[in-house]
Amino acid sequence: xxxxxxxxxxxxxxxxxxxxxxxxxxxxxxxxxxxxxxxxxxxxxxxxxxxxxxxxxxxxxxxxxxxxxxxxxxxxxxxxxxxxxxxxxxxxxxxxxxxxxxxxxxxxxxxxxxxxxxxxxxxxxxxxxxxxxxxxxxxxxxxxxxxxxxxxxxxxxxxxxxxxxxxxxxxxxxxxxxxxxxxxxxxxxxxxxxxxxxxxxxxxxxxxxxxxxxxxxxxxxxxxxxxxxxxxxxxxxxxxxxxxxxxxxxxxxxxxxxxxxxxxxxxxxxxxxxxxxxxxxxxxxxxxxxxxxxxxxxxxxxxxxxxxxxxxxxxxxxxxxxxxxxxxxxxxxxxxxxxxxxxxxxxxxxxxxxxxxxxxxxxxx
Ligand SMILES: Nc1nc2c(ncn2[C@@H]2O[C@H](COP(=O)(O)OP(=O)(O)OP(=O)(O)O)[C@@H](O)[C@H]2O)c(=O)[nH]1
Ligand SMILES: [Zn+2]
Numbered sequence: 531x532x533x534x535x536x537x538x539x540x541x542x543x544x545x546x547x548x549x550x551x552x553x554x555x556x557x558x559x560x561x562x563x564x565x566x567x568x569x570x571x572x573x574x575x576x577x578x579x580x581x582x583x584x585x586x587x588x589x590x591x592x593x594x595x596x597x598x599x600x601x602x603x604x605x606x607x608x609x610x611x612x613x614x615x616x617x618x619x620x621x622x623x624x625x626x627x628x629x630x631x632x633x634x635x636x637x638x639x640x641x642x643x644x645x646x647x648x649x650x651x652x653x654x655x656x657x658x659x660x661x662x663x664x665x666x667x668x669x670x671x672x673x674x675x676x677x678x679x680x681x682x683x684x685x686x687x688x689x690x691x692x693x694x695x696x697x698x699x700x701x702x703x704x705x706x707x708x709x710x711x712x713x714x715x716x717x718x719x720x721x722x723x724x725x726x727x728x729x730x731x732x733x734x735x736x737x738x739x740x741x742x743x744x745x746x747x748x749x750x751x752x753x754x755x756x757x758x759x760x761x762x763x764x765x766x767x768x769x770x771x772x773x774x775x776x777x778x779x780x781x782x783x784x785x786x787x788x789x790x791x792x793x794x795x796x797x798x799x800x801x802x803x804x805x806x807x808x809x810x811x812x813x814x815x816x817x818x819x820x821x822x823x824x825x826x827x828x829x830x831x832x833x834x835x836x837x838x839x840x841x842x843x844x845x846x847x848x849x850x851x852x853x854x855x856x857x858x859x860x861x862x863x864x865x866x867x868x869x870x871x872x873x874x875x876x877x878x879x880x881x882x883x884x885x886x887x888x889x890x891x892x893x894x895x
Pocket of ligand 1: 746
């Protein structure tokens with residue numbers, strides 16, 4: 531079967547990075563130290579070449595991951611090996627911190643890339659979660675993660691059908707929590723907003739959907755695919771296999787164009803992987819802070835504090851200020867446990883390319 535690689539997101543920018551005498555491929559899945567890749571000539575299972583093994587021994591971030599564009603080299607015996615990971619435009623990195631079985635956090639300082647070359651990051655938060663309303667703090671956290679990856683966040687308030695009165699007010703609150711980010715109401719069951727979500731994937735862009743368990747991620751992918759490509763919670767509850775079993779395909783091409791990456795790692799991300807993205811989510815508070823009289827204002831009673839003034843006047847919700855403080859503390863904690871130099875180096879490389887793409891409008895529908 532032959533594939534048109536441009537439908538998987540291949541473009542001139544990436545073609546310019548391809549070494550001579552190699553074949554381009556996109557990683558659909560990693561399976562026990564080898565990669566399942568899609569090339570123009572079909573799907574292959576390829577092992578890592580010496581170059582990849584060497585680079586990843588020094589730095590696990592260099593290991594191939596789902597979404598990567600890679601260069602394959604044909605060996606004399608007629609099979610391909612994965613010779614090189616092409617420069618990533620965006621990446622979700624788990625910064626060497628994980629929650630152990632007893633719930634404590636531990637860090638080994640080693641980063642791990644969970645997904646690469648994701649253009650659009652949908653943040654799914656239900657309008658109603660059993661008896662609770664949408665959690666604005668969770669939206670802020672996930673939007674911070676999205677910015678951090680280099681992709682463009684879009685917030686989806688899911689299950690909008692459950693919320694009749696007051697949806698507009700809720701959307702307004704969400705817009706305050708995510709300044710500069712598109713916010714849409716979606717009902718995957720009734721179809722509201724689904725086509726709009728699909729529009730973000732035009733031009734064969736790649737998306738991930740972040741959100742808590744039960745946010746409706748699988749149901750949305752199924753709605754986008756116009757069929758059942760993902761098991762949803764109900765099905766899984768019925769067969770008793772529990773959560774996180776949706777692993778058969780991790781790079782899912784949608785019939786209307788574009789791709790969605792869904793992996794267990796991406797599903798679990800968001801509990802503690804935050805960093806500099808926090809500044810972008812709280813750009814309104816950052817702007818206020820610049821107007822404080824003292825450059826090192828702690829916004830806790832100093833004279834001439836613009837942040838507290840905005841709180842007084844009601845311009846800045848108190849919940850948001852608290853959320854900012856909390857996420858900043860977490861980000862600082864994270865940073866103290868990750869190899870900062872390594873992280874920075876990787877991110878700078880992608881940020882340059884991502885900025886280029888933003889400038890040329892590639893990330894906007
Ligand atoms: N009313 C309503 N229910 C929905 C909608 N979308 C999803 N649901 C329901 O919400 C539940 C969870 O949906 P899933 O799609 O499995 O959620 P998920 O985010 O994939 O959850 P995990 O796989 O645990 O991460 C299911 O019972 C869905 O039927 C919607 O638009 N409206
Ligand atoms: Zn201040």
